[in-house]
Amino acid sequence: KEERLGWFRQARFGMFIHWGLYAIPAGRWDGKEIPGIGEWIMNRASIPVADYKALAPQFNPTQFSAATIVGLAKSAGMKYIVITSKHHDGFAMFDSKADPFNIVQATPFKRDPLKEIAEECRKQDIRLGFYYSQDQDWTAPGGAAYKTGDHQPPTFHWDPAQNGSFSEYLHKKAIPQIKELLTNYGEYPAIVWFDTPTKDMTPELAGDIVKVLNQHPRLIWNNRLGGGYEGDTETPEQYIPARGYPGRDWESCMTMNDTWGFKQDDTNFKSTETLIRNLIDIASKGGNYLLNIGPMATGEVPAPEVERLQAVGKWLSVNGAS
Ligand code: JFZ
Numbered sequence: 394k395e396e397r398l399g400w401f402r403q404a405r406f407g408m409f410i411h412w413g414l415y416a417i418p419a420g421r422w423d424g425k426e427i428p429g430i431g432e433w434i435m436n437r438a439s440i441p442v443a444d445y446k447a448l449a450p451q452f453n454p455t456q457f458s459a460a461t462i463v464g465l466a467k468s469a470g471m472k473y474i475v476i477t478s479k480h481h482d483g484f485a486m487f488d489s490k491a492d493p494f495n496i497v498q499a500t501p502f503k504r505d506p507l508k509e510i511a512e513e514c515r516k517q518d519i520r521l522g523f524y525y526s527q528d529q530d531w532t533a534p535g536g537a538a539y540k541t542g543d544h545q546p547p548t549f550h551w552d553p554a555q556n557g558s559f560s561e562y563l564h565k566k567a568i569p570q571i572k573e574l575l576t577n578y579g580e581y582p583a584i585v586w587f588d589t590p591t592k593d594m595t596p597e598l599a600g601d602i603v604k605v606l607n608q609h610p611r612l613i614w615n616n617r618l619g620g621g622y623e624g625d626t627e628t629p630e631q632y633i634p635a636r637g638y639p640g641r642d643w644e645s646c647m648t649m650n651d652t653w654g655f656k657q658d659d660t661n662f663k664s665t666e667t668l669i670r671n672l673i674d675i676a677s678k679g680g681n682y683l684l685n686i687g688p689m690a691t692g693e694v695p696a697p698e699v700e701r702l703q704a705v706g707k708w709l710s711v712n713g714a715s
Contacts, residue, residue: 590619
């Protein structure tokens, strides 16, 4: 375990990246600001599957630069990156043969940003992890959905196109894509970051994922797979546990404003001082700080996020901590 988690225990500071089609509406739909976090817009605004999928042909983030983003993490003093490979909207931000709703096949951009980031992480000596929404998938038939608004139990779906078998979704889309992520990016991912399990993820179905994970003995995965699996890491969200997690590895993930995915109307950014204090507090308790950025539909990182990361990096180097 020490051999596998050694780097993670030293890391202290990482970059979370939430980036996907939701960066296009950026929190507004039909001219209205949709409450809540930006990457949840499809669910919060009950957007039909076909309308959401129509965002893909508009996605052309030509300003995206892996070198810039990895360089930003590096200059902030971060030691690793975790990026959304597929969020709850079901859109794969990587080259997938398992499902056509992906950035290479369904957009004019046609590039695989995960591949570009992986190459850059290799060059700049940064570890790389992939976030993958294994349970919720709002565009694949059978994918799960958390309830919002008036969505009805038991599925909380809002579009008949979402109906189907969860087990089939898992075996035909999620597991094949997890295999792609685990085999197509060289020594990465170092981490698979699962999220939001529902009761659909039975111990048996989660076990089918674990069989795949176990073929990669150096892989770290978090505590959000579901099916009763604890994983390697605790993932407190938006808070710092008072005493850390004695005996467990952990990372606090946090936003800089109030959203993970880019939202044009959210300017409620924390101060650099708060970010530095959070990092110190977390490090003093033995955890890692996984601090989020939400790139825009152009591929650029919002300026307030760039400024803060550079300022944190400067503080770390002036104080001999990086
Ligand atoms: C989840 C996602 O739904 C969200 O979009 C984002 O990706 C975030 C990092 O993870 O949201 C959660 C998951 C877990 C908790 C809260 C929000 N939690 O355990 O309190």
